[in-house]
Amino acid sequence: MKQYEFLLFDLDDTLLDFNAAEQIALPKLFEAHQFPLTEEVRQVYKGINAELWQALEEGQITREELMEIRFAKTFEYFGEKVDGRALDAEFRSYLTESKVFVEGAFELIQSIAPNYELYITSNGSSDTQVKRMQVTGLAPYFKQVFVSEDTGYQKPMKPFFDYVFERIPQFDSAKTMIIGDSYSADIIGGAGAGIDTCWLNPTRKEAHAMIQPTYVIDTLSQLYPILEGANSLQKITGKQ
Structure with a gap:
């Protein structure tokens, strides 16, 4: 892996x-x-x-x-x-007043930040997203925050991802993965941009047959074995 x-x-x-x-x-x-x-x-x-x-x-x-x-x-x-x-x-x-995380999110970011370059890719308002990251303590763990308001495009548009990739030093698409809960924005967008995708899908929605995520997880804790190269979660090769 x-x-x-x-x-x-x-x-x-x-x-x-x-x-x-x-x-x-x-x-x-x-x-x-x-x-x-x-x-x-x-x-x-x-x-x-x-x-x-x-x-x-x-x-x-x-x-x-x-x-x-x-x-x-x-x-x-x-x-x-x-x-x-x-x-x-x-x-x-x-x-911006809310500090509620998705279960396991803060612990995950704290754990993996020393070993990976982390970036936020979000649709929405730049000021709002940046403030939310600041009040929750997430901001120091991320190299940069990319928000659709600043890029001029939104996920899943390829120009959004092109904008992001051009601003990541020594970027390598083969060593990049997007993690998100939106099939339409994160998974379709990431696949269209040529990077691996990890769909956080706690309600187990159906993916479109033509575009399958690289990985599907129910909880963020399941991301650890993917990153560690464990065999407990197998890479999807066409069918789930």
Whole structure:
């Protein structure tokens, strides 16, 4: 099994628990605007947000459009008109207050950082992601943070990965792997860029038949034997 040198980590729901952060941020946002956050409101927002993120990954909308639309469209559904961009900025400021990790994430990064070059590859807002890494203590372990806002592209677009690769000293695609929870962004994107992929897939979703991840793991602890070259997790060669 090959020896990796460069590890690219997604941030949300790979290292940091985005759902936990959202559980803090959404109530604060809606309370600040005196709008009850009922279960119906929450589900409407989640549906709109998920559709917009999918559209972003497919290149149908820009990141700026997503941030302007998601709260405006949510409030519009309930007959309210708001400044969507302002609410989005407020929401993202609340996101930075969460320090909840995906299980085993901080211990993993602490353990492997001395032996690998670690990088963050994330879609989203640069300021928000950098602040979240700072408040959680992750920042010192990573060589650089690559966020779609700065690159001008988002995963899974190949130009996003080209931007990243060009800025990693002595980069070698054969010694690089991306680890992430999003099949559409991390796995399809990594495969298209010619690097190995590790899909953090705790709910065991189905992968598209045409593009298989190099590895599939249920928990981050299963990454250790992959990096150590153990035989407990076999490299996928076409079928799972």
